[in-house]
Amino acid sequence: MRRWAWPSRAGVVVRGFDQDPGCLARAVERGAVDFGAGSLAEVMAGADAAFVAVPVSGVAPAVQVALEAGVAAVSDVGSVKAAVVHSVEAAVPAGDGVRFVGGHPMAGSDQDGVEGADPDLFVGATWVLTPTERTDPAAFTRIRELVASVGADVVAVDPEMHDSLVATVSHVPHLMSATLMQVAVEASPNRDTLFRLAAGGFRSMTRTSHQAPGIWPDIFVENRDAIVAALDHYLAALAEARELVAGGGRAPLLEFFEHARAQGRDLPARSQEAGPLVELAMPVPDRPGVLAEVTTLAGRHGVNIVDLEITHATDGGVLVMVVPASGADAITGGLESLGYRVTRRML
């Protein structure tokens, strides 16, 4: 078994725990973690930061263990965020900053578990963080730094926005892929005939239907409301498209396909290079919610926060962040409309 040199792990010691001791041993053997721990409490004790990577239903209890152990910055990697984030926050006394920020790396491997470990898995991938107005800025900053250190680009959006977006671009498309396969097979006199007539488009669209169900049922249970809402949008749009086809007019069909094509232009294969960078600095009041306001604004404008720091002073603090120049106007305008006074300089 190959043992990796983790390229960006300089200065970071990784301690791991898995309820399956064999799995933990293989993780150590591969170099994915430096040391194994004997229990959840043990792995959290004395840690500076923790990533909880368990099925969605187990996230909140494990995060609780981390917070009780005093870990300064905690995150997770679940596919659905609002329920977990609000469950964790409900257990923190009102007024206290929450040292947990929800996370969702948009990367994966065909291989399950530690066999899929790869130091380059997250290079260039999008890693969503979902701070809220209760998130502790220092915890967010630490998690953001760790995520960036493995090569991922952070997008910060609020948990509800995250759940709605992934319902739209991941969960409902997966449901449609499975539905396509089922309907097509039922409509055909014979599966072989069907498959021999299926060209590349059908293969692409049903690709995810071949996956083992795995975590999908849990995701659909956990993100039910957002998925139903997104599905209703799709159903309404498909019903409109049906009328377009039934109408039999060539021109509206041409317009329909041209419009869809225009919407999809520039869909990047991976997240883009940052290009030139701009540093934005602004005084911020010493109150909770500032961080969420700023990061959520960046998420809404699709602006990647390359770096972010809050320095505290007696009369408040200064927030300094680095963003790609291409997004600087949008985010500066947004911040100013929220009442912030922004200064900027090219890097």
Place this chain on the structure above:
Amino acid sequence: MRRWAWPSRAGVVVRGFDQDPGCLARAVERGAVDFGAGSLAEVMAGADAAFVAVPVSGVAPAVQVALEAGVAAVSDVGSVKAAVVHSVEAAVPAGDGVRFVGGHPMAGSDQDGVEGADPDLFVGATWVLTPTERTDPAAFTRIRELVASVGADVVAVDPEMHDSLVATVSHVPHLMSATLMQVAVEASPNRDTLFRLAAGGFRSMTRTSHQAPGIWPDIFVENRDAIVAALDHYLAALAEARELVAGGGRAPLLEFFEHARAQGRDLPARSQEAGPLVELAMPVPDRPGVLAEVTTLAGRHGVNIVDLEITHATDGGVLVMVVPASGADAITGGLESLGYRVTRRML
């Protein structure tokens, strides 16, 4: 410009005509055709067989020219079949065999026109032929031989079945791909944020939405009824899936995804190797429709007809066909239930 040696053209001289003389000259230059002709009538005069490759609305008139010129076997390559086939057949006196059989090769190139010519384009691809009870058996046999000579596997189904199947596996999926892209972009606060959250599944499913509309509006006009019918099946299935999600039960969702996965097992990347072959022989009455009965039966069972010949005698004829051993039982059973007396031998 590269000039190919057409590997399987032994004994066949290809004469071409295009309304654009420059295009025709390039086709000759590349070796895609051996000689150019000055008009549609000229290219058809004296030909043994003709393939009409023009947009769907132009197929029937061009086929008419071929039939009037006495071409013994005529086919086309359009994406929709029933309207064209019935239009051609309506112009042939009742009782006469029709020397046209509809065709639809399931292969293509990203390049338009003669620039996409490639002698290997059809190797291993499915080429659908749509004989009817009026199709002249000799015409079908000749077209089938020519199609097989470029390496394609023939699937014969009736025109309505073809149109329904391609609506299901091609036309409606294309519409869904475009709808997905439109709805996703509209649902997102920002296209960049959306695209950064879109993983591989969304990219696969919206792949065809990036195509130039090209012939799609014509296909949707021409195949309107079959597309609306297929779309209604999908809409009903998606509405059912919506209730499954809204119900919030994990077990039915698991069953749903498992079922879709089972339906899609063995979806081949390309059509499969034939493997061992079986020869089936049976006496056939000397009446029209025999060929359509047999080939349509094979199509319904997804059985590739590797070879087919009808020998005529005074008291009727004998039909001999070669099929993969894997499909021999299904097709023998089907033929016997239609009243044919089949003998078979392994090849």
